[in-house]
Amino acid sequence: MTPEAFRDFYASTSAKLFGIILRILIERGEAEDVLQEVYVTVWRKASEFDASRASPITWMATIARNRAIDRLRARGNRPTLPVKAAFDLADESPGADVLIGAAGDAARVHAALALLEPAHATAIRACYFEGSTYEALSQRQQVPVGTLKSWVRRGLLKLREHLDGATA
Amino acid sequence: MTGPDNEAPPEMTPDAALALDYAVGALERAERRAVEARLRSDPAFAALVAGWQASLAPLDAATPAVPPPPELWDRIAAETAPPAVPRPAPASASEHQGRSPELWVIADGKPPASLGLIDIDDANTHRIPAERLRGLKAGDVLAISIEPPGGSPTGAPPGRWWQRASSSGCKFGLPGPGARALPISLPARHRQPASPAARPVRSATAPPLHRRPASPARNESSPPLRRA
Numbered sequence: 001m002t003p004e005a006f007r008d009f010y011a012s013t014s015a016k017l018f019g020i021i022l023r024i025l026i027e028r029g030e031a032e033d034v035l036q037e038v039y040v041t042v043w044r045k046a047s048e049f050d051a052s053r054a055s056p057i058t059w060m061a062t063i064a065r066n067r068a069i070d071r072l073r074a075r076g077n078r079p080t081l082p083v084k085a086a087f088d089l090a091d092e093s094p095g096a097d098v099l100i101g102a103a104g105d106a107a108r109v110h111a112a113l114a115l116l117e118p119a120h121a122t123a124i125r126a127c128y129f130e131g132s133t134y135e136a137l138s139q140r141q142q143v144p145v146g147t148l149k150s151w152v153r154r155g156l157l158k159l160r161e162h163l164d165g166a167t168a
Numbered sequence: 169m170t171g172p173d174n175e176a177p178p179e180m181t182p183d184a185a186l187a188l189d190y191a192v193g194a195l196e197r198a199e200r201r202a203v204e205a206r207l208r209s210d211p212a213f214a215a216l217v218a219g220w221q222a223s224l225a226p227l228d229a230a231t232p233a234v235p236p237p238p239e240l241w242d243r244i245a246a247e248t249a250p251p252a253v254p255r256p257a258p259a260s261a262s263e264h265q266g267r268s269p270e271l272w273v274i275a276d277g278k279p280p281a282s283l284g285l286i287d288i289d290d291a292n293t294h295r296i297p298a299e300r301l302r303g304l305k306a307g308d309v310l311a312i313s314i315e316p317p318g319g320s321p322t323g324a325p326p327g328r329w330w331q332r333a334s335s336s337g338c339k340f341g342l343p344g345p346g347a348r349a350l351p352i353s354l355p356a357r358h359r360q361p362a363s364p365a366a367r368p369v370r371s372a373t374a375p376p377l378h379r380r381p382a383s384p385a386r387n388e389s390s391p392p393l394r395r396a
Binding site: 016032035065113154164 | 176177179180185189193194200226227231234237243244247248
């Protein structure tokens, strides 16, 4: 990758990745540090990228999510929103940007999540979007860990069917 | 209510469930470390994880994009800047007044061959038409020598190099399949004001590696690579 191509790649992908990282870490300074780490890693490891297995943005989003979660786990706690607010966020309905068609993928995701048992969808959102662990979520929701695992796993199997079915 | 041993749906193996747990991001720190160690040594398990990561990727579409602050790019650019090219034979710009830099290619085990003079009058960028670069491979070494006006008088390579860089390095980029020229940037300190004496004219005695004249052909179709 040339420096010019890298700059263009940053311009077209950084807002998406920053959104993912910020949603997990909430704290902006920390999210900026992680975003910087992600692009430096990608610059150095561009040759390891396997185009037959993932799109570049999927590959980068996976790196970004993993780095953000690592940072969150190292911190030990989430400086956060009270439980109620967190669940209001988790239960958000599609926003205006989702409904105008430019965000068709987002609408498809929200539609697929809406087909799940509400408790399953809420648990999946908390894990995937906010980086919550089963343990933390179990305490937050006053539900046994085993039950939460079951909700997330069953919910994701269903979600995968919906999403794969929608793309097929 | 499901018990601890009964949390995976019947169609899931314990490995498949663990791959899902990791991909969705629900594991504690120690569990994550254990999974990552296994990813490096267990390709079948790594494939399960990659499969879930791909399946979950569409969820990212539901996360709103947030533009990072503009200065963040400066931090990244600084950290990913190409390393400075070593200068084995440092020389001051004044020493080079009225002399001409000449570009050479040193292909694997062969004697250096001239690629012609570099035009330093106009800008700090020089372009070489792609047809003159045919046969140039990643790993070949590009080098610059400082010669009398007109180039190496004997056509022979110099005794010392002013700058060298591998063509796979950052300073000299090999043109991609669609590119028509190889951009090369000169250090700012070597830029000189235009003067007729310094205008490069290819030495008639220099060995013609390619038939084209050495005067730089500017290719406006792609932006020049500039020094940061």
